[in-house]
Amino acid sequence: MLVRANLATSVASAGLALALAAPAHAASEAPASDAPVAEKSGGGAPAAPVDDSIVVTARRRAETVQTVPLAVTVVGGAHIENTGAFNVGRLTQLTPTLQFYSSNPRNTSVNIRGLGAPLGLTNDGIEQGVGVYIDDVFYARAASSTFDFLDVSRIEVLRGPQGTLFGKNTTAGALNITTRAPTFDPEARLEATAGNLGFVQLKGAVSGPLSDTLAVRLAGSFTQRDGTIYNVTQRQWINSQDNKGARLQFLWRPSSGVEVTLAGDYNKQNPNCCALVYVRTGATQRPANRQYAALAAAQNYAVPSTNPFDRLTDEDVALRAKNETGGVSLRAKIQTGLGTITSITAWRFWDWDPSNDRDYLGLPITTKSNNPSHQDQYTQELRLTGETGRFNYTVGAFGFYQKIHTTGVQQQGPAASKFLIAPSNALSNDPSVLNGLTASNDITLKNTSAAIYGKFGYKLTDTLSIQPGVRLNYDKKDGVYNSTVTDGNGNLVVFKINPATGKSANSSREAAQLAVLAPQYFVANFSDWNLSGDVTLAWDPTRDVHVYGTYARSFKSGGINLNGVPSNTDGTPLLQFATIKPERVNHFEVGIKTQFWGRKGTFNVAAFRTEINDYQAQVSNYTVGALRGYLANAEKVRTQGVEVDFALRPSERFSVYSNAAYTDAKYVRFKNAPCPPELSGGTQPVDSNGNLTSPPAAPGVSGVSPLSCDISGQVLPGVSKWSFSYGGEVNLPVQAFGGEGQVYLGVDGNYRSRFSSNPTPSAYTWVEGYALTNFRLGVRRDGRFDIYGWVRNAFDTKYFDQLAVASGNTGLIVGQVGDPRTYGLTVRTQF
Incomplete structure (x- = not known):
């Protein structure tokens, strides 16, 4: 009892220390997995990402990664820590088919094989196609993926539809994240990292028993780094990192057949973020005096640098990206004669408080463009997993309710009139026309979803099995969009119609204002039932060869x-x-x-083809107004490709791995798509039938713009045709820290070919391919102590995470530059 009392005191003391010294940051919360997973620690090299001994619960039962008949990449906690992959953005460097884009936490997309969520501004009214689950709890907002991983045991990246296995439907795949559970053996983990750019990261976890049946685990993390962009206006570095989080779990095990986990977490980000920098300009079909060069010259303006890798900006709005999330979950597992019954009850919240400079320039054009948002979500999942003879099954029911309230504002500044109104209009010389023009938005969404699902397996022979699955889903969404516009004096700006003529009765001043910010109100509702399913045929011709084939008919909610x-x-x-x-x-x-080679080597291949009808695509009308982008259905898209995973570990002294993906993702039919900026911005004279009366001009030539463009056959955004990740480690035995240890050298890296960074491919928004290489050199002993130096992006590769078309279609292209070379030292201990 004295040991337990001391441990309880240690837990409380550690919690206080973490709260005061580094109120930790976490990727999330939640309870233990369906099966315990032994993490490889020990003195040898960390296991490569593909390992026959790694146990996964992707199908809600304990299976080794090699025998589970689906495409899954497993990244263990040790590999995550050693490679510095402390969030989903870094995880993409280890898993080639995972794509992650984030201009700020709210505008974040997580995709697999090019599918998941449209690349661009987030729309509250749609679902994400890649489900993020942390200890069985579904996270509805992709913003949660921007937080640091905390005390993670493993991450399973499941590729392809998973709706018959998971509570919320996931058409593109899932990130199934399992954290370390409370233990009945006392343990503690501590890690400290310091690096250039003022990088400081602290992590800690302590776990142990409070009684014979109750264990507790407290984990925390803190990450801070200076920015990588210098704002010459504000005279400070921006695009910094500031992440904190903590998670507390209690595990109650009253008997061998009952296990209950209560978990709570809180996570906060508050960086000076997020800016995009000038990259280039490209000609549009607007008149020359309404394109960027002329508009900037008219105000005697020049950006601080036209080289984006000088990492300079002069954005004149104070930036903020305050992001908070947290919640509580209760997970109960009961062993019965029918199998394991699991119940997961959870509540989560998300608060988003931003400040942005959406003109991306040092001119006061748009002085406010913020969409503070609050979300509450409630989930309940109940499932039964069992096996009898040749038959196994997982059946479940899932309920989800989400409420989002967003209160947005966009306000124009004193430079807006000259930049946004045609120079031929005398109003362009009157700053008061647009100065203070404000759109105030009030947006609400109520989202309800319910489903029953099941996955079954039957062994036709000892080596051949069939595994069908089914899902019945109901979705209902109710939304209200209300945007009111006021001028600089607080007067409402509205559309006025002459009842006699049916034409506009607005003054020229009001017309100029309405062309920039327009009021709008509508109520929209969506509801639908859907039945979907899949079937897998699995064949194990030998102990070390496993073959599978899958067909899935799935859906993503409207x-x-x-x-x-x-x-x-x-x-x-x-x-x-x-x-x-x-x-x-x-x-x-x-x-x-x-x-092969006595299971020292692993070689896996998967080939896939996914066809989507009514693909939910992000589109933009490239106007100067507040309508920045909306969603529309493309008739059909298709992604297909081949993925290869290879790992070799001939001895405890050496290991290598390589993953490769070829992904061919394109619009099969999208005939009424928005045109790229080089074909937009010109006049559109139409006859009574809505047809153009003049032929469209050539790309980048001032004149007539097409009403829409047929982009059938063009690529989906954000998808590289070729991507690779690779790494390895070699170690030698030494005497270290009073015992036998190893000195080791590790390398990991990734490559991706060029990709389109605009929903409609544009000549101006291709991100060129790049390769990143990271090194680490250190010494460790028995998994208890590890100290190593590291360098990321060792060759200081200059690359973009993404490019974007600035609003107004002036031809301005802005971008998010990738991290430069970073380096530091990490010390880790476990006892």
Whole structure:
């Protein structure tokens, strides 16, 4: 009892220390996995990402990664820590088919094989296609993926539809993250890192028993780093990191057949973030005096540098990206004669408080562009997993309720009139026309989802099995979009119609204001039932060869456009754009998993083809107004490719791995897509039937713009055709820290070929391919102590995370530059 009392005191003391010294940051919370997983510690090299002994719970039962018949990449906690992959953005460097884009936490996309969520501004009214689960709890907002991983045991990246295995439907795949559970053996983990750019990261966890049946675990993390962009206006470095988080778990095990975990977490980010820098300009079809060069010259303005890798900006709005999330979950597992019953009850919240400079320049054009948002979500999942003879099963029911309230504001500044109104209009010389013009948005969404699902398996022979799955889903969304506009004097700006003529009765001043910010109000509703399913055939011809084939008929729920919709000339919203149809998915996949050389080597191959009808695509009308982007259904898209995972560990002294992916993702049919900026911005004279009366001009030539463009056959955004990750480690035995240890050298890296960074491919927004290489050199002893120096992006590769078309279609292209070379020292201990 004295040991337990001391441990309880240690836990409380550690918690206080973490709260005072580094109120930790975490990737999230939650309870233990369905099966315990022994993490490889010991003195040898960390296991490569593919390992026959790694146990996964991707199918809600304990299986080794090599025998589970689906494409899954498993990254263990030790590998995550050693490679510095402390968030999802870094995880993409280890898993080639995972894509992550984040201009700020709210505008974050997590995709697998090019599918998941549209690349661009987040729309509250749609679902994400890649499910993020932490200890079985579904995270509805992709913003949660920007937080640091905390005390992670392993991450499973499941590729392809997973709706018959998970509570919330996941059409593109899932990130199944398992944290370390409370232990009945006392343990503690501490880690401290310091590096250039003022980088400081502290992590800690302590765990142990409070009684014979109750264990506790407290974990915390703190990350801070100076920014990588210098703001010459504010005279400070921006795009910094500031992450804190903590998680507390209690595990109650009253008997061998009952296990209950209560978990709570809180996570906070408050960096000076997030700026995009000038990259280039490209000609649009606007008149020359309305393109960037002329507009900037008219105000005697020049950016501080036209080389984006000088890492300079002069954005004149104070930036903020305050991001808070947390919640509580209760997870109960009961062993019965039918199998294991698991119940997961959870509540989560998300608060987003931003400040942005959406003109990306040092001119006061847009002085406010913020969308503070609050979300509450409630989930309940109940499932039964069991096996009898040749038959196994997982059946479950899932309920989800989410409420989002967003209160946005966009305000124009004193430079807006000259930049946004045509120079031929005398009003362009009157700053008061647009100065103080403000759109105040009030947006709400209520999202309800319920499902029953099941996955079954039957062994036809000792080596051949069939595994069908089914899902019945109901979704309902209710949304309200309300945007009011006031001028600089606080007067409402509205559309006025002359009842006698049916034409606009607005003054020229009001017309100029409405062309920039327009009021809009609409209510939209969506509801739908869907039945989907899949079937897998698995064959194990030998102990070390496993073959599978899968067909899945899946769907992604329809949604509501809550960023505003196009309107007609009198401001009436076009409600046919208010809702988005569900995606209908047909997925085919075959794979083979093999091991050789006495299981020292692993070689896995998967080939897939996914076809989606009514793909939910992000579009933009490239106007100067507040309608920055909305969603529409592309008729059909397709992604197909091949993935290869290779790992070799001939001895405890040496290991290597390599993962490769070829992904061919394109629009099969999208005939009425928005045109790229080089074909936009010109006049659009139409006849009574809505047809252009003049032929479109050539790209970048001032004149007539097409009403829409056929981009069938062009690539989906954000997808590299080729991507690779690779790494290895070699170590030698030494006497270290009073015992036998190893000195080791490790390397890991990744490459991706060029990709389009705009929903409609544009000549101006291709991100060129790049390779990143990281090194680490250190010494460790028996898994208890580890000290190593590291360098990331060792060759200081200059690259972009993404490019974007600035609003107004002036031809300005801005970008998010990737991290430069960073280096530091990490000390880790475990006892």
